[in-house]
Amino acid sequence: MEIDYEWSMPDSNTFNMKPIKNFIKQEITDDLWIDPFARNSKIATITNDINPDTAADKNLDALEFLKTFKNNEVYGVLFDPPYSLRQVKECYNSAGLMFTQRMSQYFFSDLKDEINRIVQVDGKVLSFGWSTNGIGKNRGFEKTRILIVAHGGIHNDTLCLSETKKHEQLQLITQEVK
Numbered sequence: 001m002e003i004d005y006e007w008s009m010p011d012s013n014t015f016n017m018k019p020i021k022n023f024i025k026q027e028i029t030d031d032l033w034i035d036p037f038a039r040n041s042k043i044a045t046i047t048n049d050i051n052p053d054t055a056a057d058k059n060l061d062a063l064e065f066l067k068t069f070k071n072n073e074v075y076g077v078l079f080d081p082p083y084s085l086r087q088v089k090e091c092y093n094s095a096g097l098m099f100t101q102r103m104s105q106y107f108f109s110d111l112k113d114e115i116n117r118i119v120q121v122d123g124k125v126l127s128f129g130w131s132t133n134g135i136g137k138n139r140g141f142e143k144t145r146i147l148i149v150a151h152g153g154i155h156n157d158t159l160c161l162s163e164t165k166k167h168e169q170l171q172l173i174t175q176e177v178k
Contacts, residue, residue, distance in 0.1 A: 145161070
């Protein structure tokens with residue numbers, strides 16, 4: 001696994017930071033890529049953001065957006081969700097929607113399960129946040145590259161992760177369990 005370290009001023013638009021732009025440019029292909037939390041980014045083939053005041057192609061809840069794709073239909077996902085449940089709640093509230101207790105309990109795992117379902121074997125997920133958990137080995141993904149973008153001072157680093165789906169993983173029917 002390759003690990004790189006660079007510095008950049010922080011930017012609320014993650015993909016505007018030069019090291020992250022370069023990371024994406026090196027990883028992205030001409031295949032079908034989607035972005036469930038695009039805001040105003042148009043890097044992916046199909047973009048989505050819950051906020052209708054953005055430049056996104058669709059304005060759905062991210063989980064509902066992911067559910068519109070067939071099994072193994074997507075080559076790649078740009079996965080830059082709000083980094084904490086507090087930020088998720090703020091996004092929902094600003095769009096005039098309610099973020100329920102049930103949603104907070106399973107928010108990230110539900111998204112990762114759907115991403116796993118729609119990404120084809122040998123496809124990629126580029127994740128951005130404060131951890132390198134990514135989609136995960138238990139879902140058949142292998143970490144191939146990490147970029148640490150330091151921002152200095154009191155700012156948390158932005159961690160960029162590239163994962164490749166190596167095999168299909170048997171999934172539990174989680175809806176019945178939840």
